[in-house]
Amino acid sequence: MSIYYHPTHEKYRPKFEFSGFNNRVYPEQPNRIDNIISAFLVEGIPIKEAELCNMEMIKSIHSDDYIEFIRNIPEDIAEIAPTVFYRKGRSDPSSSNFFSKMGYYLFDPSTPLTSGVWEAAVGSVSTALACVDELQKGENLAVGLCRPPGHHASESLGGGYCFFNNIAIAAGQLDKDATILDLDYHHGNGTQEIFYTTDQVQYVSIHADTRSNYPFYWGRADERGEGRGDGYNINLPISSTSSESTYDDMLDTAIEHVKQYNPEYVLVSMGFDCYVDDPIAGMGLSSDYYRTIGEKLQDFSKLGIILEGGYNLDAIGKCFLNLYQGLTG
Ligand code: OKP
Numbered sequence: 036m037s038i039y040y041h042p043t044h045e046k047y048r049p050k051f052e053f054s055g056f057n058n059r060v061y062p063e064q065p066n067r068i069d070n071i072i073s074a075f076l077v078e079g080i081p082i083k084e085a086e087l088c089n090m091e092m093i094k095s096i097h098s099d100d101y102i103e104f105i106r107n108i109p110e111d112i113a114e115i116a117p118t119v120f121y122r123k124g125r126s127d128p129s130s131s132n133f134f135s136k137m138g139y140y141l142f143d144p145s146t147p148l149t150s151g152v153w154e155a156a157v158g159s160v161s162t163a164l165a166c167v168d169e170l171q172k173g174e175n176l177a178v179g180l181c182r183p184p185g186h187h188a189s190e191s192l193g194g195g196y197c198f199f200n201n202i203a204i205a206a207g208q209l210d211k212d213a214t215i216l217d218l219d220y221h222h223g224n225g226t227q228e229i230f231y232t233t234d235q236v237q238y239v240s241i242h243a244d245t246r247s248n249y250p251f252y253w254g255r256a257d258e259r260g261e262g263r264g265d266g267y268n269i270n271l272p273i274s275s276t277s278s279e280s281t282y283d284d285m286l287d288t289a290i291e292h293v294k295q296y297n298p299e300y301v302l303v304s305m306g307f308d309c310y311v312d313d314p315i316a317g318m319g320l321s322s323d324y325y326r327t328i329g330e331k332l333q334d335f336s337k338l339g340i341i342l343e344g345g346y347n348l349d350a351i352g353k354c355f356l357n358l359y360q361g362l363t364g
Pocket residue numbers: 054055145184187195196219220221222249306308343344345
């Protein structure tokens with residue numbers, strides 16, 4: 036059992052998120068990882084540095100042109116986000132204009148571009164891959180402190196603080212069936228899209244109902260997969276004001292779906308933004324409840340925990356540690 040991170044996450048530290056008419060302080064900050072690591076170190080639990088992955092891994096999920104776009108963020112750009120977006124049926128983007136490409140490869144302005152994006156995003160993928168490596172070598176549990184998160188990113192489209200889909204890249208490396216169980220507050224639209232037509236990866240997500248919550252245009256219960264993937268995409272939306280007991284019932288339902296599929300591996304898109312005092316999201320979950328989640332996940336024998344969201348800097352360390360103690364207790 037190991038916990039991984041990669042230090043290049045520190046290179047991505049945007050200041051602002053463009054949000055309606057008010058810019059807000061960027062919630063997805065390096066402190067998130069620092070605080071989780073401190074909470075583990077206080078308990079004497081060591082954190083390992085992930086080895087840097089090779090580009091083929093990223094290419095297994097993302098298009099070459101999208102990868103090149105992220106790699107070639109101009110050095111002189113301080114911090115920039117798109118405000119004009121491409122939609123299907125319009126003219127293709129110009130291959131030479133950065134603004135034109137930015138609105139094509141990102142679906143919202145919540146993913147500011149700065150010079151450290153590439154290094155941080157590759158480090159985050161590497162962290163998720165270190166976890167599946169460990170599981171394939173015979174370990175039963177691995178934890179990846181990924182940052183930036185990944186579940187909103189699809190083949191050629193970033194957004195929602197995500198550039199590369201860490202958990203999708205990791206799941207793609209596995210040679211046996213895998214479930215991605217997404218417990219972040221937000222629906223993982225990128226992960227859903229990537230595996231929508233396959234039966235080799237089951238996607239199960241509990242999230243705040245997207246009829247009134249970000250990311251709005253994906254995540255309904257009737258999105259069940261297509262072709263071979265029909266029935267292997269399971270969206271379980273709940274109200275954004277759900278209590279701990281409502282959540283707990285839905286978690287049991289989600290776990291039943293996973294058991295029915297009976298995968299070799301379970302990878303969890305672990306968000307802590309359902310915590311009651313999350314600054315951008317939040318449902319009724321207490322920090323203690325994360326221990327219960329950990330205990331319930333003990334039903335699965337090959338388990339990778341991949342960090343997605345969770346923005347309360349005072350609580351994220353405690354929540355993660357509780358989860359870990361539930362998993363290992
Ligand atoms: C990332 B993860 C709404 C702005 C939404 C993006 C939220 C991304 C969440 N006014 N900003 O799933 O935790």
